Amino acid sequence: MYTMDGLIKALLDGDRNRAVAEAAALVSKGVSPDSIVLNGIDPAMNRLDAKCTIEQFNLLEIMLVGRCLTAVITEIFPNGIASSRDKGTVVIAALEGDVHDIGKNITKMLLASKGYHVIDCGKDCPVEKLAETALNEKADAVFVSGLITSVIPNVRKIKSQLEALGIGSISVVAGGAALKQSTPEHLNVDFVADNAFEGLHYLESKAAVSNN
Ligand code: B12
Known part of the structure; x- marks a missing residue:
C-alpha cells in the first residue's frame, strides 16, 4: 500500500x-x-x-x-529525454508571453518516454519559430502549453502560420491550465487536452486511424 x-x-x-x-x-x-x-x-x-x-x-x-x-x-522520468522517432515527431512550446514551462516539460517527458521524438522550442517562443521548427523537423504534431490567458491570441495564430508554410494538415494540440478550459474552435486547434495523458492518447488514436 x-x-x-x-x-x-x-x-x-x-x-x-x-x-x-x-x-x-x-x-x-x-x-x-x-x-x-x-x-x-x-x-x-x-x-x-x-x-x-x-x-x-x-x-x-x-x-x-x-x-x-x-x-x-x-x-x-529518468529516460525521458532519450527518445526515438519510432512513433513520430512532436514539436512542443509555450508561446511568446508565457514563461510557465513545468507542465510543458512533464508532457515532453511523457511523450519521449512513450517513444515519440520531441523537439522542445522552450518557453516564450514566437509562433513563427514554432511553425518553422515543425516544417524543418517534419513534425507529425504541434503541442502548445498555455498557463496564462493573455497567450490565447498567439495560440489562435498557430494554424495560419502552419498553413503559410504548407503544413496546415499537422495536428495542433493545446493543453495547460489556461487553455484546457477552452474549446478547440475558440483556440483554433484540433484538440484540447485536460492533461498530458489525454494529449498522448489523442496522438495514439490519430496513429491508429492512419494505420488502418
Ligand atoms: C509555477 C507558477 C509560476 C512560476 C512558473 C515556473 C515555471 N518554470 O514554469 C513563476 C513563478 C515563474 C510564475 C510566474 C507568473 N505567473 Co504563474 N503560476 C504558477 C502556478 C502556481 C503553477 C503552474 C504549474 O506549473 N502547474 C503545474 C503543471 C504540472 O500544471 P500544468 O501546466 O497545468 O500541466 C499539466 C497539464 O495541464 C498538462 N499540460 C500542460 N501543458 C500541456 C500542453 C499540452 C499540449 C498537453 C497535451 C498537456 C499539457 O501537463 C501537466 C500534467 O498533466 C500557476 C497556478 C496553476 N495551478 O496553474 C500560476 C499561474 C499560471 N500564474 C499566473 C500568473 C498571473 C503569473 C504571473 C503573471 C505573475 C506575476 N504577477 O508576475 C507570472 C508571469 C508569467 C508569464 N509572463 O508567463 C496565473 C495565470 C492567470 C491567468 N489565467 O492568466 C496562475 C493561474 C496563478 C493564479 N491563480 O493567478 N508562475
Missing part, C-alpha cells in the same frame, strides 16, 4: 530533497510515473492554484514549488 500524501506535502512545502525522496520511494514500490503525475503532482498543483490567486501570489513560494517539481519530474 502507498499514499501520495507525503509527496504532495513535500511539493507544497517546496522541499526539494524531501519531494525527490518521496518520489523515489514511490517508484521503488512500483508506482508508475503516470500515476505519480495524475495522483500526486496534479492534485498538489490544484491545491497551490487554490491558494495562489492573482491577489495573493507568493512568487518565492511558487518558485520553490516549481524547482521541486522539476527535480521530481527528472526523478520519475
Whole structure:
C-alpha cells in the first residue's frame, strides 16, 4: 500500500530533497510515473492554484514549488529525454508571453518516454519559430502549453502560420491550465487536452486511424 500524501506535502512545502525522496520511494514500490503525475503532482498543483490567486501570489513560494517539481519530474522520468522517432515527431512550446514551462516539460517527458521524438522550442517562443521548427523537423504534431490567458491570441495564430508554410494538415494540440478550459474552435486547434495523458492518447488514436 502507498499514499501520495507525503509527496504532495513535500511539493507544497517546496522541499526539494524531501519531494525527490518521496518520489523515489514511490517508484521503488512500483508506482508508475503516470500515476505519480495524475495522483500526486496534479492534485498538489490544484491545491497551490487554490491558494495562489492573482491577489495573493507568493512568487518565492511558487518558485520553490516549481524547482521541486522539476527535480521530481527528472526523478520519475529518468529516460525521458532519450527518445526515438519510432512513433513520430512532436514539436512542443509555450508561446511568446508565457514563461510557465513545468507542465510543458512533464508532457515532453511523457511523450519521449512513450517513444515519440520531441523537439522542445522552450518557453516564450514566437509562433513563427514554432511553425518553422515543425516544417524543418517534419513534425507529425504541434503541442502548445498555455498557463496564462493573455497567450490565447498567439495560440489562435498557430494554424495560419502552419498553413503559410504548407503544413496546415499537422495536428495542433493545446493543453495547460489556461487553455484546457477552452474549446478547440475558440483556440483554433484540433484538440484540447485536460492533461498530458489525454494529449498522448489523442496522438495514439490519430496513429491508429492512419494505420488502418
Ligand atoms: C509555477 C507558477 C509560476 C512560476 C512558473 C515556473 C515555471 N518554470 O514554469 C513563476 C513563478 C515563474 C510564475 C510566474 C507568473 N505567473 Co504563474 N503560476 C504558477 C502556478 C502556481 C503553477 C503552474 C504549474 O506549473 N502547474 C503545474 C503543471 C504540472 O500544471 P500544468 O501546466 O497545468 O500541466 C499539466 C497539464 O495541464 C498538462 N499540460 C500542460 N501543458 C500541456 C500542453 C499540452 C499540449 C498537453 C497535451 C498537456 C499539457 O501537463 C501537466 C500534467 O498533466 C500557476 C497556478 C496553476 N495551478 O496553474 C500560476 C499561474 C499560471 N500564474 C499566473 C500568473 C498571473 C503569473 C504571473 C503573471 C505573475 C506575476 N504577477 O508576475 C507570472 C508571469 C508569467 C508569464 N509572463 O508567463 C496565473 C495565470 C492567470 C491567468 N489565467 O492568466 C496562475 C493561474 C496563478 C493564479 N491563480 O493567478 N508562475
